[in-house]
Amino acid sequence: MESPADWSFGTTIPAKNLEATRKFYEDVLRCEVVRESPAGITYRSGDSFFDLYPTQFAGTAQHTLGGFLVDDVEAAVADLRARGVQFEQYDMPGLKTDANGIAELEGEKGAWFKDPEGNILAVGQRTAMAG
Numbered sequence: 463m464e465s466p467a468d469w470s471f472g473t474t475i476p477a478k479n480l481e482a483t484r485k486f487y488e489d490v491l492r493c494e495v496v497r498e499s500p501a502g503i504t505y506r507s508g509d510s511f512f513d514l515y516p517t518q519f520a521g522t523a524q525h526t527l528g529g530f531l532v533d534d535v536e537a538a539v540a541d542l543r544a545r546g547v548q549f550e551q552y553d554m555p556g557l558k559t560d561a562n563g564i565a566e567l568e569g570e571k572g573a574w575f576k577d578p579e580g581n582i583l584a585v586g587q588r589t590a591m592a593g
Contacts, residue, residue, distance in 0.1 A: 472511045473528040476520035521580025529584035535571045550574040
């Protein structure tokens, strides 16, 4: 029998306005549509999959719903900013972003942004392997 460690993992992202929000994921983030149904849209980004589904509760989470791992977070932030993405600014204990919205954490760099629904997403780069 398979264990959870053998299962694929994906995330589900809520959208009040599925048609408007899908434009962001397809045109701005350039994610590939894999499947569509009345239950939502499945996207592929790299080797990962995620679902965008209709619900009235979109944008209510106050935490990061998903993140995109990249090789160069500065380049990713610049590219997304050129496509109209605005990055969040944080200044709290353990998390302070620079002028570009990038924070350096232990072994990682990251930047956070919101989709049109207000869902928090991130781009991140591992800079050192955790021990």
